Amino acid sequence: MPRDTLTVLSDEALLVLYANGDPDAARILTQRLLPRLLGYAARLTGDRAEAEDVAQEAMLRLWRIAADWRTGEAQVTSWVYRVATNLCTDRLRARQRRRAEALDTVAEPEDDRPGAVSVMMEADRMAALNTALATLPDRQRQAVVLRHIEGLANPEIAAILEIGVEAVESLTARGKRALAAALAGKRAALGYEEGT
Secondary structure, three states, X not given: OOHHHHOOOOHHHHHHHHHOOOHHHHHHHHHHHHHHHHHHHHHHHOOHHHHHHHHXXXXXXXXXXXXXXXXXXXXXXXXXXXXXXXXHHHHHHHHHHHOOOOHHHOOOOOOOOOOHHHHHHHHHHHHHXXXXXXXXXXXXXXXXXXXXXXXOOHHHXXXXXXXXXXXXXXXXXXXXXXXXXXXXXXXOOOOOOOOO
């Protein structure tokens, strides 16, 4: 199938094509999913290297089950986010057992587009957000990141976390309140003016 035609296909259709031997379908699906998984895993683990491992493992597991995929039972994104969530949880638990570094020690990637002051300000803001996210209980952090950073809808988050939509709403509301409280006294230091 021509590559241009593949780019308009759904994730599920691309997975089925891959299972039937189409490597271009795998490339396109990887280009769609891997950056999102990497960002999601980085926010949950606080470690870019671990996030890369999680995202790659989640994609590998998707490729392994491609031939057995049951069309219509779940969205590909929901399935792969659930796998990434579980992998992140496992890694965080292992890290806690090993007493590894805190989640907020990951340096933010450099961005050469804005000026140096803007880059530093954005890095401070992201570090403050990541530090605040790291203080949330795992399920709240997962729900907040999926909803407000990844932009997923509550029903999809419910499927990923294997909970009800009401539980997602409760987790995100509590997480947002906790984040607001954690960041409340830092508005001026992070360069936000009153009313922004």
